[in-house]
Amino acid sequence: MATRQGRRNTAKRNYAAETEYVHGSTVRELAPAVRPSGVPSRRIQEQPARRRKHRLVHMNLGSLVFLTAALLFVGFTLISYLQLQIAITNSTKRISTLESQYVDLKLANDEKYNTINSSVDLESIKQIAIGELGMTYASGDQVVFVEGHKDDYVRQISDIPQ
Numbered sequence: 001m002a003t004r005q006g007r008r009n010t011a012k013r014n015y016a017a018e019t020e021y022v023h024g025s026t027v028r029e030l031a032p033a034v035r036p037s038g039v040p041s042r043r044i045q046e047q048p049a050r051r052r053k054h055r056l057v058h059m060n061l062g063s064l065v066f067l068t069a070a071l072l073f074v075g076f077t078l079i080s081y082l083q084l085q086i087a088i089t090n091s092t093k094r095i096s097t098l099e100s101q102y103v104d105l106k107l108a109n110d111e112k113y114n115t116i117n118s119s120v121d122l123e124s125i126k127q128i129a130i131g132e133l134g135m136t137y138a139s140g141d142q143v144v145f146v147e148g149h150k151d152d153y154v155r156q157i158s159d160i161p162q
Helices: 002-018 049-057 061-119 122-131
Strands: none
Touching: none
């Protein structure tokens, strides 16, 4: 029983010696552990070049086929994506040029329309219609009112009943 207690005390002392509690916000630097010259370090020693080369070259056929197929799929997808981006860019440019042409044509059309409207003299047309062509205004009994919708129009197919 004494040996057990002795082991416990030793274990406690070793644990206390191995771990330190740090007070404050900075950590004290501990002295690096000194290794005996005969004990190899735990670092992985460099492998000879031949072993590394063998490890790099070793790949089974299934993995190679899968990686090749994945690479081809990614390449095809990338090329398709780039082609779509180029098509979208070209379409956007084409739309903007067509819109600018539309605006130019609309302005020219409005300008021509205003020019035509301002050149027409309605009084002279009225004088020619009444004087030379013998037209007259409609009298009250010549006007016939037909019921219809506001948005609709009326077309005469046959004589209007009296």
